[in-house]
Amino acid sequence: MAATTFKAIYNDDDVLMNAVKKIRSEKYHIEEVYTPFPVHGLDKAMGLADTRIAITSFMYGCLGLTVAIVMMNYIMIADWPQDIGGKPSFSYLENMPAFVPIMFEMTVFFAAHLMVITFYLRSRMWPFKKAENPDVRTTDDHFLVEVEVGDDEEALKSLLLETGAVEVHVPKKK
Structure with missing residues (x-):
């Protein structure tokens, strides 16, 4: 069974930074974060390795x-x-x-x-490559965090809302 992800949308970079730290402290895995501009310190907050x-x-x-x-x-x-x-x-x-x-x-x-x-x-950015952006608002003024769903979906959803998410997209069950 493939792991599904919740998509939480934030509208402020400071709220996003605090949310990423809180989500990681709760031991959830963050798949990806989409931002309209570089957010200083986000790589450290996500636990990414230093670049070479x-x-x-x-x-x-x-x-x-x-x-x-x-x-x-x-x-x-x-x-x-x-x-x-x-x-x-x-x-x-x-x-x-x-x-x-x-x-x-x-x-x-x-x-x-x-x-x-x-x-x-x-970055796998070939000429004429189709964009992989899940929400077009992340190119303008919103931030999106993709979090891998664990065992308790309701706990994750409430955590995302508690961290300041303005929207949480729950994957549809088949």
């Missing part, structure tokens, strides 16, 4: 820096060395101060673009 996206950003930046160094060394030193302003191109290290802006820009370029791609892939 900063580590990937650092790795993408290192990749961009490496590509920049290899590219500049090949283009400006190995492939077509030029004597610009009386400064000969005998080695990469002699000319590195002139290449610093290119290294910085390539580092930022790789980190930014690959982070966007990683975010979309991790």
